[in-house]
Amino acid sequence: MARFKIKSKFLKPFKNVYILILVVFAVWMLFFDANSWLIHHELNSDIEDLQDQKDYYKKEIEKDKKAINKLSTEDGLEKFARETYYMKRENEDIFIIEYEDSLKTKDDE
Known part of the structure; x- marks a missing residue:
């Protein structure tokens, strides 16, 4: 039986x-496992997006509460x-000025 002799210092x-x-286990855990680093990275980015949406909606709620x-x-x-529906009081005239x-x-539509 002849064994192959590896003379490379890297191998x-x-x-x-x-x-x-250990190397096979590390590669498996990083890339192929159900709890892999890739899946955790994707889930963390989803969490960040949801946090941004949460902050946006909180600001919108505050703006709506003020309104x-x-x-x-x-x-x-x-x-x-008066501003939105052009309502008026009796005996009052409204002039709408459009620039x-x-x-x-027709070009805008």
Whole structure:
């Protein structure tokens, strides 16, 4: 039986069975296992995205709460109705001024 003699200094540690098993185990755990590093990295990035969404929605909730507080007063509700729905009081005239650049044309549509 002739054994192959490995003379390379890089492959010399892989002659030891324990080191070879350790390397195979490390590669398996990093790339192929159900709890691999790749899956953990993907899950961590998903968690970061969800945290960003959570922060965004918290800011939106705060903005909406401020708008609700504004609309809960009589003055705020009247201002909203006048600006959005062009409502008016009796014996009051409303003039809507539209500028040329704010008008929709056929080219804009």
